[in-house]
Amino acid sequence: MREVFVIGSGMIPFGRFPQLMLEDFAGKAVSEALSDSGVDRKQIGMAVFSTSNGGRVAGQRVLRELSLTGMPIVNVENACAGGGTSLHVGWMAVASGLHDVVLVVGMEKMEKGLIPPNPGEYESFLGKTLPAKYALRASKHMQRYGLTKEQLAMVSVKNHRAGALNPNAHYQEEVTLEQVLLSRPVAEPLTLLQCCPTTDGAAALIIASAEVARRVGQKPVRIAASVLKSGIYRNPAKGQSASDDDLAERAGLAAYEMAGMQPSDVNVAEVHDAFTIGEILAYENLGFCPRGEGGRLVEEGVTSLGGRLPVNPSGGRLSLGHPLGATGVAQVVELSRQLQARSGARQVGGAKTALAHVQGGSTPGIGTGAATVHILTV
């Protein structure tokens, strides 16, 4: 299989666009990625889109606004991991030798604040929604490892501080520990400022073979690993209990193996902080610290901008926002620009290796879902 490079990136400032359709804003991310890459639009061999709410042939609808059609267009869905999945499919297309240049787009217009459960997700209908599920994971971590409410809240403080430096973030305001702890309770111990906002957005990447990457303007960022996994099903009727930690852990291990790297090689990361506890668990699942020590990692500033391993320099889901299908692509936009030293006030100095992690779609108590881990390097 061939090496694959990110050669261009684009995204729109995330926010709420109630008056706009997906077609009205997603194309802007595509145009930016195209001009960033310097490739001619006719070179695009394939386009892969990610959206959960976008309706039928969403990618075609967006690209026709740019008169950019004719090539293969694939629309993928994988809940919160959709963006990472679209990159994985695009990566396969280049790695296989089938296409030299592929456009990858994540986009979402969030119609409702809460993600409605699928039919058959009885536990969700009974109240085990995403915030409730993450709250249970937080409570368990507190009980088992002594994670504190303050440590949890520090994730939000840290990510809002980074987001305040990101002109594309939905909420560009710092928040204090007190503000986070005293914001409206959503699902104990998670308060409002520990839950991602409802955000619309779009992000795009141009990925290409080594040969194309050599000929373009931006410093190419190599995709050292692209891994997609689904969670392992647990049958509650047999007393088994689902673990989303296992899903991220397996995806991470496979990615490190593919890249020939260790967690200690990572200089900067974007992880799935849809809720503060998600980031704490990601530290542990991805090997950034031993199990149970995620709270200490954020408290000690290791994952802050300026720390040893800055996590979510974009502001993360908590501040940048989390338009489902867009997130996995937006993470790689952020990280590839970090590796190209183009991140302005939030630049992580000397970063050579970056990791992006998204996961979602698991049914409370039952498991499955999807996670992707991508490792990027310059």
Next chain:
Amino acid sequence: MREVFVIGSGMIPFGRFPQLMLEDFAGKAVSEALSDSGVDRKQIGMAVFSTSNGGRVAGQRVLRELSLTGMPIVNVENACAGGGTSLHVGWMAVASGLHDVVLVVGMEKMEKGLIPPNPGEYESFLGKTLPAKYALRASKHMQRYGLTKEQLAMVSVKNHRAGALNPNAHYQEEVTLEQVLLSRPVAEPLTLLQCCPTTDGAAALIIASAEVARRVGQKPVRIAASVLKSGIYRNPAKGQSASDDDLAERAGLAAYEMAGMQPSDVNVAEVHDAFTIGEILAYENLGFCPRGEGGRLVEEGVTSLGGRLPVNPSGGRLSLGHPLGATGVAQVVELSRQLQARSGARQVGGAKTALAHVQGGSTPGIGTGAATVHILTV
């Protein structure tokens, strides 16, 4: 890129299952494909699902019922071409060398009889729905090439005759030319029996590398070409007019080139007969006859079972049914079994090469959408 083979196939009898969820029936097609292939379920390296209405992480929800999780699962959407698109993505995964065995599943529960237009599809809201659009294509063909109402109706008679021999078809009844012509008008000149019914269904394939294919029970069917294209956008404001014929034609040409074949090499085909005119146009777009002679082809019996080039031996969309995301996979289930000489009363004798074509998702008058063409050979 490596050669890819179909080594197992499964599908459920298509029909209406108002009391069932997707999770209740789609897994049966997967189980049948698995046991048909003879591969161990642990060998499945990746699964690619196609659905338009299935909601979030639909593939994961289906596979957890079979406790078949952990591997990468991709959900794709491409309207009527979704099934073909999922096969294309699965094919990339095997062809690239990333996975040796991939599960491809098409499935759909059609909630509503009519496919609701996407926001922004103003012409559809004003009445240019799919039946109306195909009716206009039929009228144009009549005017330009002298296609007759009877020739159109013969497509339905032919496909229902084949479907009557298919235990998996939704409508297993022959219809007469008079019944077709006198059935309720839907969009002049198309009558009810010239429009596909509203059908739920699921179909699955196991595809694999040559090395795996050598070691399993069924006669392997080689995928000689896998092509996905989107339509070229036309701007009505500039006086341009969209053509879905061009989309199928480009996909067909690319597939013949990839396979190193000609239209005359095809012994049996499944084409997109969501409406009778769709099959007539497919004959011409795929090079089975010159432009304008599609009506004559069906009238002369060339495309009937027993003819020189039987088309839609499954009964096609008109009789087998057309569960959006399932169709492209169901076509390849039918064709791979035809090439393996397992098709019972509707067997096409001595078939060595088969072609599958689906397309859809184009916006009336504007174009784009998606089409796939697969060429299979033994």
